[in-house]
Amino acid sequence: MTAPHPRTGHSTRHRARTRAWAELLRLPALFTVPGDALAGAAATGARPTSRTLLAIASSLCLYEAGMALNDWADRDVDAVERPHRPLPSGRIRPAAALTAAGALTGAGLALAARAGRPALAVAAPLAATVWAYDLGLKRTPAGPLAMGAARSLDLLLGAAATTGRTRKALPSAALLGTHTLAVTTVSRQEAQGGSPLPPLAALATTALLTRLVTRRPGTPAAGRRRTTAHARTNLLPAAGDPAPETAALLTTALGAAYATTTARRYTHAALNPSPPLTQRAVGAGIRATIPLQAALTARSGGAATALLITALTPLGARFAKKVSVT
Secondary structure, X not given: OOOOOHHHHHHHHHHHHHHHHHHHHOHHHHHHOHHHHHHHHHHOOOOOOHHHHHHHHHHHHHHHHHHHHHHHXXXXXXXXXXXXXXXXXXXXXXXXXXXXXXXXXXHHHHHHHHOOHHHHHHXXXXXXXXXXXXXXXXXXXXXXXXXHHHXXXXXXXXXXXXXXXXXXXXXXXXXXXXXXXXXXXXXXXXXXXXXXXXXXXXXXXXXXHHHHHHOOOOOOOHHXXXXXXXXXXXXXXXXXXXXXXXXXXXXXXXXXXXXXXXXXXXXXXXXXXXXXXXXXXXXXXXXXXXXXXXXXXXXXXXXXXXXXXXXXXXXXXXXXXXXXXX
C-alpha cells in the first residue's frame, strides 16, 4: 500500500486545525458584530469614520476573546454535554484557548485606544463584562443581564469612537441589549432542553422590540408645522441617505425581517423545548441581531449604512452552514 504524501498529510492536519479554531471562535457569529458599532455611530447622527472602523475591529477582537474564554471556562461541562467541541475533543489545548482570549482582549483594548479615550472608556468595561460573564456570571441569574449589557456597550463603543459621545445612542443600545438578554435566556437550556417559558418570553420580546423600532414619531400639529418648518429644512439625512419617508419604509421592512427571522424558531422551541429545537432558536436569535442592527441604523437616518449591515446576513448564513454559531 502506498504511503500518503507528506504534504497531503500536512494539508489535512492544517485544515482540521483551522476548522477547530473556526468552531471554537464560532466564526459565522462574527457577522453580527460590525453592525453594533455602525448602529452606534448612526444613533449619534454621524457618518462612519476611520474611528468607527477601529471600533469595529476592537469589537471583533473582544467578541472572539469571549468565544475562546467561554469554551475554556466550560471545558469540563462540555466534556459531558458537548464532547465534540474543540477543547474536550482534544483538537485545541485549553492553554491555547486561554492564551488566545487574553491576546484578543489586549488587541481589542489597543484598537479602542487608537480610536480615542472615549472609546477606550467604553471598551474597558466591555472587556471586563465579557470576562466576568464567562468566568462567573454565566450560570447565575445575572448571566443574561451581563450578556445584554455587553451588546449594549458594544453599540456605545461605536458611538464613542465616532463622536466621543454616547448619550444619543443609549436608546438603541437598550433595545439591542434587550434582544441579547432574551436570546441568552433561551440559550441557557440549549444543551438539555427545559421550559417553554424562555422561548415564549423571547417571542414576546421580539414583538415588543419590533414595535418600538418601527414606531414612527407623532405628526406635529398644524400650528407647530409652521413654526418648525425652517428648522426642518436644515435637517439633511445622514450620509446622503434618502428622504425620511424612504428611511421609514426601510426601517419597517427591516423590522419585519427581524421579527420573521426568529418567530418560527421561537415558536417551535416553545411548543417542544428539546435541545435541537432550542439550539435552532438560539441560532435564529443570533442571526436576527443583524436585521435589528440594520433597523436601528435606518431609524436613525442611516439608510445606506443599514443596507450595508443587511448585506452581512447572507454571508453569515452561508458560513453558518459550515460552522455552528452555538
